[in-house]
Amino acid sequence: MKFIFTADTHFGCRFLNENAGARNSRLIEHFADIADYAHNCGIEYILLGGDLFDTPYPDENVKAAVYRVFESHRDISFFAVSGNHDPLGLTQFYNNPPQNLFVFPDTITRADLNGLTVYGVSLSDSFDAPDPWSGFHSDGKFVILSHGTLSGKGGFCLDPRSLSQTGASMCLLGHIHKTQSVILPNGAAALYAGTPFGHGFDECGQKGFYVIDSDDFSYTYVNTKAEIYTEYTADISSCTSVTEVMDTLARVRPMQNEIARAVLTGNLKEPFDIDCSCLLEYFKNSFIQIKDETKIDTDIFENAGDNTLEGKFVDILLNRLRNSPQSEHQKILDAIKEGVLAIRSSK
Numbered sequence: 001m002k003f004i005f006t007a008d009t010h011f012g013c014r015f016l017n018e019n020a021g022a023r024n025s026r027l028i029e030h031f032a033d034i035a036d037y038a039h040n041c042g043i044e045y046i047l048l049g050g051d052l053f054d055t056p057y058p059d060e061n062v063k064a065a066v067y068r069v070f071e072s073h074r075d076i077s078f079f080a081v082s083g084n085h086d087p088l089g090l091t092q093f094y095n096n097p098p099q100n101l102f103v104f105p106d107t108i109t110r111a112d113l114n115g116l117t118v119y120g121v122s123l124s125d126s127f128d129a130p131d132p133w134s135g136f137h138s139d140g141k142f143v144i145l146s147h148g149t150l151s152g153k154g155g156f157c158l159d160p161r162s163l164s165q166t167g168a169s170m171c172l173l174g175h176i177h178k179t180q181s182v183i184l185p186n187g188a189a190a191l192y193a194g195t196p197f198g199h200g201f202d203e204c205g206q207k208g209f210y211v212i213d214s215d216d217f218s219y220t221y222v223n224t225k226a227e228i229y230t231e232y233t234a235d236i237s238s239c240t241s242v243t244e245v246m247d248t249l250a251r252v253r254p255m256q257n258e259i260a261r262a263v264l265t266g267n268l269k270e271p272f273d274i275d276c277s278c279l280l281e282y283f284k285n286s287f288i289q290i291k292d293e294t295k296i297d298t299d300i301f302e303n304a305g306d307n308t309l310e311g312k313f314v315d316i317l318l319n320r321l322r323n324s325p326q327s328e329h330q331k332i333l334d335a336i337k338e339g340v341l342a343i344r345s346s347k
């Protein structure tokens with residue numbers, strides 16, 4: 001018997017640089033495509049590894065659309081555990097789930113599929129939790145399903161040895177968004193489903209879902225048709241003007257199903273002001289973001305503290321830099337660079 005395993009769909013995600021409502025609708029359509037795939041292949045079961053939602057409190061529209069995907073695929077039975085983003089105790093959706101969605105409680109519980117036993121356990125809150133499988137053992141052929149991190153923190157903190165000792169033929173895991181398989185000490189596979197579609201540039205590349213055969217636990221990976229986040233790097237070391245940068249960017253042609261960003265790199269010998277928002281306006285059909293990561297050979301701090309516009313500008317931002325968290329530093333350094341170059345080029 002074959003079943004599908006996927007996880008970390010994160011519906012209701014706040015998309016940066018994009019229309020969140022439209023993107024969430026698209027992702028929900030891609031989720032429906034997975035159910036359609038199951039239907040067309042005669043697959044009756046889909047297992048979900050947690051973080052179906054990005055938040056326990058998704059928009060009503062998002063909730064309703066996700067609900068409809070289950071409702072419109074009555075021939076498929078879904079089995080889910082909740083994750084740290086949609087913990088059982090907080091996520092209303094799970095109090096009243098669609099009829100064909102079984103949500104595992106926050107204690108290890110058994111579900112019997114046609115010829116396959118699944119033991120699953122949900123996270124009850126968003127905090128890291130100890131390994132629920134420690135001390136659990138069962139005989140016979142079964143898989144275990146939970147949301148967490150092997151040998152690390154995040155969701156359930158899972159110990160590869162305790163997973164081995166459960167006797168499971170396969171461990172199905174959510175939480176890590178990159179699809180991967182890990183061999184446990186007893187030789188069984190632990191699969192992170194990964195996310196079936198990217199949510200941003202930290203999730204670049206083709207995504208998909210697992211189709212697993214419960215007879216021998218062999219598995220294949222099936223690509224989804226979801227939009228693919230792609231980062232294009234453009235080395236503009238040899239450019240001496242914005243016009244030349246534009247020529248370089250015009251040669252980059254993202255494919256239709258790509259959501260692309262361009263990152264400008266290289267060392268500028270003759271620094272000039274690059275206004276990324278202007279460039280983006282011009283290339284809005286190709287990219288949703290343009291980032292300037294070029295380095296310049298001149299010292300942008302050399303006039304700090306001088307009694308000039310540049311000196312005072314740098315002083316104010318350096319002061320802000322000192323009083324802000326690490327996460328803000330790059331943004332402020334970029335602002336200093338852009339500002340200094342703009343001031344110098346206006347002279």
Ligand SMILES: [Mn+2]
Binds near residue numbers: 155175
């Ligand atoms: Mn998670």
